[in-house]
Amino acid sequence: MVKHFIGSNLLKNSWDQVFAAFWQRYPNPYSKHVLTEDILYREVTPDHKLLTRRLLTKTNRLPRWAERFFPANVAHAVYILEDSIIDPINKTLTTFTWNVNHATVMSVEERCVYCENSENKNWTEVKREAWVSSKVFGFTRAIQEFGLARFKSNVTKTMRGFEFILAKMQGDTPPRTLVETAKEATEKAKETALAAKEKAKDLASKAATTKKQQFV
Structure with missing residues (x-):
């Protein structure tokens, strides 16, 4: 059994602006849980697409009931791999992310597509899909529910962080x-x-x- 999430958000900025902000979004006031970001691989394909793999380190604050699954000597930081494909011709930015460690306890996979909004070319639509799973016998449902709730909370922070960086790039004071x-x-x-x-x-x-x- 896997918890599935699907949703979309709207950024009232052009795709070019969002594409530029994507690489500058850390740090921001809404991403204090993101500790580090490192580029592991980058390539421009013959058809002019930019492929990038990054490693992100994030904190993993746990509720008390979940601490039993993590030994005291195990780091609570989560390592996230992010693959991105940027197509400047069709103006799409597609990302795939998944956690490398603690995957047995909880695995979160996400796919996002940033593209021009069909009704307004000056806006960018973010289509998001995620899968949350767990292999902890007897606690699978509780862990998945917790993971889904946290994922939704982090989506809100991500969008606010984007808006903050976009406003900053345009010289505006973020509201x-x-x-x-x-x-x-x-x-x-x-x-x-x-x-x-x-x-x-x-x-x-x-x-x-x-x-x-x-x-x-």
């Missing part, structure tokens, strides 16, 4: 999302509440000391 604004407001509210609480404690303590001195 803050409502979630980020709300999160910052929440944090400030917590800090204000904590400061008020500490101040209240201090005033109460001083008042108690003053009252005690009056009775001495």
Whole structure:
């Protein structure tokens, strides 16, 4: 049994811009889980396609229930191989990615196609497909559900990272999302509440000391 995901996203930028941003997307504020990227192989084919293989290293934060499957001496980093095929004539960028290690516990394979949007040639459509599987007996379903949920979360981060880099390349200040604004407001509210609480404690303590001195 394999969990299958299929979906699409839209970038309101031309394919040429997205193609350029693809090689510059790390680092960005939404890719803190991506530690390193290295080109292992690159070739231009006779029909002018660019083939590239890269090795990406990403952190692998696990929920507590999943830690039992990873011995303490095993690194939690995940090594990802990414093959890409760029066809400048037909304006398509196709990527294939899969994890090299921890594949027995959970394997995630992804295929993406970046192409011009059929309704607007100045926009780029990202067609995405993924397969999540696990070979851990008795926990297969739970691990696959977790892997699929994390994959969807990472897709959101990937798209936001793309938008950030594209805006930066055009000299624009990347817009803050409502979630980020709300999160910052929440944090400030917590800090204000904590400061008020500490101040209240201090005033109460001083008042108690003053009252005690009056009775001495």
